[in-house]
Amino acid sequence: MVRPWTLRPATSADAPWLIDLKAAAMRPDLERVGRWDADRSRRRFLEAYVPANTDVIEVDGRAVGSVAVRPEHDAQWIEHFYLDPQLHGRGIGGEVLRHVMAAHRDARPFRLVVIRGSAARRLYERLGFVHAYDHDNGVDEILDAPGGGYLLDNAQAxxxxxxxxxxxxxxxxxxxxxxxxxxxxxxxxxxxxxxxxxxxxxxxxxxxxxxxxxxxxxxxxxxxxxxxxxxxxxxxxxxxxxxxxxxxxxxxxxxxxxxxxxxxxxxxxxxxxxxxxxxxxxxxxxxxxxxxxxxxxxxxxxxxxxxxxxxxxxxxxxxxxxxxxxxxxxxxxxxxxxxxxxxxxxxxxxxxxxxxxxxxxxxxxxxxxxxxxxxxxxxxxxxxxxxxxxxxxxxxxxxxxxxxxx
Ligand SMILES: C[S@@+](CC[C@H](N)C(=O)[O-])C[C@H]1O[C@@H](n2cnc3c(N)ncnc32)[C@H](O)[C@@H]1O
The missing domain is CATH 3.40.50.150 (Vaccinia Virus protein VP39)
Known part of the structure; x- marks a missing residue:
């Protein structure tokens, strides 16, 4: 089966459109919990954006999303996972994330932040994420997926x-x-x-x-x-x-x-x-x-x-x-x-x-x-x-x- 999407490394030149995409993808959830603030959203993106950790998702040669994996000693954080809302519901997000997790898999768990009640949670659950703990901001929750996913990895000799x-x-x-x-x-x-x-x-x-x-x-x-x-x-x-x-x-x-x-x-x-x-x-x-x-x-x-x-x-x-x-x-x-x-x-x-x-x-x-x-x-x-x-x-x-x- 030919994949309808590809990944390419992100660069700092991608930041402006990613800020817009983040706003489009996150705004409905942030408004729902009363936390939508365009300036803050932009500032937080720029503070956390590391192009070397980030891939841009492309469909038909068009940049439509991003996903980042930030390594920490005890977990790999999935961040900046955004997809053009017009492409939601086609399974692309799940496929991309599964691919990225397989490529980065090691002994550490994967970890991410999701706004409580967000529809994105279902996608994460399908990939094995479960509730780890609540953020003390009262709005976000942190989900974990077993990193080794499968501890005895077949790829090894x-x-x-x-x-x-x-x-x-x-x-x-x-x-x-x-x-x-x-x-x-x-x-x-x-x-x-x-x-x-x-x-x-x-x-x-x-x-x-x-x-x-x-x-x-x-x-x-x-x-x-x-x-x-x-x-x-x-x-x-x-x-x-x-x-x-x-x-x-x-x-x-x-x-x-x-x-x-x-x-x-x-x-x-x-x-x-x-x-x-x-x-x-x-x-x-x-x-x-x-x-x-x-x-x-x-x-x-x-x-x-x-x-x-x-x-x-x-x-x-x-x-x-x-x-x-x-x-x-x-x-x-x-x-x-x-x-x-x-x-x-x-x-x-x-x-x-x-x-x-x-x-x-x-x-x-x-x-x-x-x-x-x-x-x-x-x-x-x-x-x-x-x-x-x-x-x-x-x-x-x-x-x-x-x-x-x-
Ligand atoms: C211990 S091996 C057993 C292989 C084989 N069934 C046997 O008994 O020789 C576990 C197998 O389950 C596969 N596996 C682990 N998680 C899986 C999943 N979520 N869906 C499908 N296969 C999975 C692994 O890739 C591996 O090939």
């Missing part, structure tokens, strides 16, 4: 190794569930947050040419559109479902990372045909929080401490560490019938080691940046792992399934 290890560990159990649910030739399937290719490939082979498999993810870099399934970049927490009438909708280790996971679950249920099956598989780290349940010495203690630190990072980004156990209830509350669940728990093995290594490598910089672990500790842990000193377990994986009535 270790993602491939992680997907490989996840497939080795959990595909056999997932495929047993598909079999039990009756997945067969001709089925239409939506694989949500597919990550790597193993699950959509298996489904494509099972449903055959008469069926259809759609694999979606916020990062589709690891999927192969030529491999018998369709690939679509899609945010399950922020966008409407990419189709309906599916016989099977499946997500594994996805919902727990989605800030608006209730909306995501509802979207997945709504995409099923009556009688269609939903299979959701999520870890429940708090059911078994240790890396080495057999904590027999210092190597195991270090492994368990690093696992604890990893969970601290995940929890700080809004990951629900006891989500797996809630799935049967959530599926029933979403209107499904014949709900049941089980759990699969690899206790140790080469694939557990590979998953542990790939995960630790992937989050190493964030663990050290947060002061939770030193490079020396992480290296020592990886050496222990390679030396075969550790029986590393994974978190139990809860699989829950149900049927859309009708």
């Amino acid at each position: 270790e993602a491939g190794a992680r997907f490989g290890a996840l497939a080795e560990l959990f595909d056999p159990s997932t495929f047993r569930h598909f079999d039990a649910l009756g997945v067969a030739a001709g089925w239409r399937c939506w694989e949500v947050g597919a990550g790597g290719p193993s699950v959509p490939s298996w489904l494509a082979a099972r449903v055959g040419p008469a069926g259809r498999v759609l694999a979606t993810d916020i990062d589709v870099a690891w999927l192969d559109p030529g491999a018998g399934y369709e690939v679509l970049r899609h945010d399950v927490g922020a966008e409407p479902p990419p189709g309906d009438g599916f016989d099977l909708v499946h997500a594994r280790l996805v919902l727990v990372h989605v800030p608006r996971r209730e909306a995501a679950l509802a979207a997945m249920v709504s995409a099923l045909r009556p009688g269609g099956r939903l299979l959701i598989e999520e870890a429940d780290p708090m059911l078994q929080p240790l890396a080495c349940p057999d904590e027999s010495g210092p190597a195991q203690r270090l492994a368990n401490r690093l696992k604890h630190d990893f969970r601290t990072l995940m929890a700080g980004r809004g990951v629900d560490l006891a989500y797996g156990r809630k799935l049967p209830r959530l599926l029933r509350e979403a209107g499904l019938t014949e709900v049941a669940a089980d759990a699969y728990f690899p206790v140790t093995g080469p694939a557990c080691d590979r998953l542990e290594r790939a995960t630790v490598e992937q989050i190493r910089a964030r663990l050290t940046a947060a002061g939770l672990a030193t490079d020396e500790e992480i290296d020592r842990h990886l050496t222990n792992l390679d030396a075969g000193l550790l029986d590393v377990a994974t978190s139990p994986m809860v699989s829950a399934w149900g049927v859309r009535p009708g």
Whole structure:
């Protein structure tokens, strides 16, 4: 799909028209709260305008808006986010902001100020922003979105190794569930947050040419559109479902990372045909929080401490560490019938080691940046792992399934 908009770096020469645009975009909200003052609006813009932090949004070669990202040590502030009011309602603002957030994503949360009651809040909510605190001016509120958004970022080199290890560990159990649910030739399937290719490939082979498999993810870099399934970049927490009438909708280790996971679950249920099956598989780290349940010495203690630190990072980004156990209830509350669940728990093995290594490598910089672990500790842990000193377990994986009535 060709984007209808582009971004270019802003310059100081853009300031005059941006002041006018800010006035046009903000005036109705500011008037509503009794704070409209043209001079003040201009002055505040000039005080805060840093062209190096700012992009100009262009549509058909015409400058129509702006967005800035101001880095602070504890957050990245989204500022000067204005769009020509004539272009509101076309999805451009949401697309631009999603793009800018993806480009700047790191461990820090995104943060912004919105006037209470503003229509813009809905757009921000769709992108995962939630209320953080009220401004003491009584009019503004501050919203936050998890920065890493998704802590285990697919773009990093270790993602491939992680997907490989996840497939080795959990595909056999997932495929047993598909079999039990009756997945067969001709089925239409939506694989949500597919990550790597193993699950959509298996489904494509099972449903055959008469069926259809759609694999979606916020990062589709690891999927192969030529491999018998369709690939679509899609945010399950922020966008409407990419189709309906599916016989099977499946997500594994996805919902727990989605800030608006209730909306995501509802979207997945709504995409099923009556009688269609939903299979959701999520870890429940708090059911078994240790890396080495057999904590027999210092190597195991270090492994368990690093696992604890990893969970601290995940929890700080809004990951629900006891989500797996809630799935049967959530599926029933979403209107499904014949709900049941089980759990699969690899206790140790080469694939557990590979998953542990790939995960630790992937989050190493964030663990050290947060002061939770030193490079020396992480290296020592990886050496222990390679030396075969550790029986590393994974978190139990809860699989829950149900049927859309009708
Ligand atoms: C832990 S991986 C699991 C991948 C795969 N389902 C598996 O089990 O091997 C989580 C996946 O969810 C994707 N993801 C995270 N947030 C998402 C969102 N809001 N919408 C769609 N996919 C998302 C990530 O990009 C990543 O590929």
